[in-house]
Amino acid sequence: MxxxxxxxxxxxxxxxxxxxxxxxxxxxxxxxxxxxxxxxxxxxxxxxxxxxxxxxxxxxxxxxxxxxxxxxxxxxxxxxxxxxxxxxxxxxxxxxxxxxxxxxxxxxxxxxxxxxxxxxxxxxxxxxxxxxxxxxxxxxxxxxxxxxxxxxxxxxxxxxxxxxxxxxxxxxxxxxxxxxxxxxxxxxxxxxxxxxxxxxxxxxxxxxxxxxxxxxxRHLTRYEFKVETTTPPLGLQMVEAVHDLKVNGNKAVFQADSDKIQDILQALSDYTVVKLDSTPQTLEELFMHHYAQENASR
The missing domain is CATH 3.40.50.300 (P-loop containing nucleotide triphosphate hydrolases)
Known part of the structure; x- marks a missing residue:
């Protein structure tokens, strides 16, 4: 090029x-x-x-x-x-x-x-x-x-x-x-x-x-995880890598940095996982997340 x-x-x-x-x-x-x-x-x-x-x-x-x-x-x-x-x-x-x-x-x-x-x-x-x-x-x-x-x-x-x-x-x-x-x-x-x-x-x-x-x-940003287990995954509340956790019955939605995926998998090993999805943030989410951090530090 x-x-x-x-x-x-x-x-x-x-x-x-x-x-x-x-x-x-x-x-x-x-x-x-x-x-x-x-x-x-x-x-x-x-x-x-x-x-x-x-x-x-x-x-x-x-x-x-x-x-x-x-x-x-x-x-x-x-x-x-x-x-x-x-x-x-x-x-x-x-x-x-x-x-x-x-x-x-x-x-x-x-x-x-x-x-x-x-x-x-x-x-x-x-x-x-x-x-x-x-x-x-x-x-x-x-x-x-x-x-x-x-x-x-x-x-x-x-x-x-x-x-x-x-x-x-x-x-x-x-x-x-x-x-x-x-x-x-x-x-x-x-x-x-x-x-x-x-x-x-x-x-x-x-x-x-x-x-x-x-x-x-994106390697510096968070992924969004959606997980469904056979019992409520309340143990995720104790995992430092988990952010913005929302638990609804046996389903949970949360965010985690991409380099913390192993920690997430380790925490979920205590449960029977029915479904697990993860998606990287869009550019818009990355942009807004970055600016929110910058404004909070000012």
Whole structure:
């Protein structure tokens, strides 16, 4: 895999406010990186820095091996970008704006453009002033997805889209990934990130607090266990590894860290187990659990 994006110890200060603190990650070809965090965490500041719109205070950020600030024009020839809020020329039609974006980019696939217009159920003949937020988003998505690029940067790309259109976007991202493209996806829809992304970076207050594959993160998180025994499994109350235990007759639901599974099995050996299920947390549960811990420690 080719290294497409490389960010090392990136910092950005706005006066005395430190928006980014030693942000470090990388993105390779054929890979989707999910960039997750609440509003104000630093996601858009990172993306604006990568696009060369603002200059980093310190650190290093390169795309295609080029400095994102010094060589922004050259880099932009081979990237496609969709912001979370799209503003359009009100007197132009959607089709005219899509064609304008594509002509400005340079290389594009006109057949793919027409296919995307149909898939997104988009009317390109209406004036942009009449478009809803979702339709304005479709203009940017169609233009980006029809462009020929090696890096696609999506900042809350499905904002305003209905679930059917979100599914179309996800199909297109999977297509790009198969074609060996690199995708940076900043999204508040955690199920979307979980489905599409190979790696995830969680940013909080300008700092990357977790980075890696979802599986690498899950070894630090809890599994949810559901167990049914022939007698009430009240002994689980005495097991330190068990958290949030709820016993209802002969059934119990609880959480436990993944490295404590042996302790759970040992405790259940005192019972006749009828059924036992365990599932890892979803990204959303991981995200909320992490932030709950962070807020409790403040």
């Amino acid at each position: 080719v290294n497409i994006v490389e960010v090392k110890a990136l910092q950005k200060n706005f006066g005395k406010f430190q928006a980014l603190k030693n942000v470090t990650f990388e993105l390779h070809s054929g890979e989707v990186l999910g960039y997750v965090g609440p509003n104000g965490a630093g996601k858009s500041t990172t993306i604006r820095t990568l696009l060369g719109l603002i200059k980093a205070t310190s650190g290093q950020a390169e795309i295609f091996g080029k400095d994102v600030w010094k060589e922004a024009i050259e880099i932009h020839k081979n990237i496609a970008y969709v912001p979370g809020d799209v503003y359009l020329w009100p007197n132009l039609t959607g089709g005219e704006i899509i064609d304008l974006f594509l002509e400005m980019h340079g290389e594009f696939d006109s057949e793919k453009r027409d296919e995307l217009i149909k898939k997104f159920e988009f009317d390109p003949k209406k004036k942009a002033r009449s478009y809803s937020k979702g339709n304005r988003q479709k203009v940017a998505l169609i233009a980006a997805l029809a462009s020929k690029a090696d890096l696609y940067i999506f900042d809350e790309p499905t904002s305003g889209l209905d679930p059917l259109m979100e599914a179309v976007f996800q199909e297109e991202v999977e297509r790009l990934k198969k074609e060996g493209k690199a995708i940076l996806l900043s999204s508040h829809i955690l199920s979307e990130v979980e489905r599409l992304c190979d790696k995830i970076a969680i940013i909080r207050a300008g700092e990357i607090v977790e980075y890696g594959t979802l599986e690498e993160m």
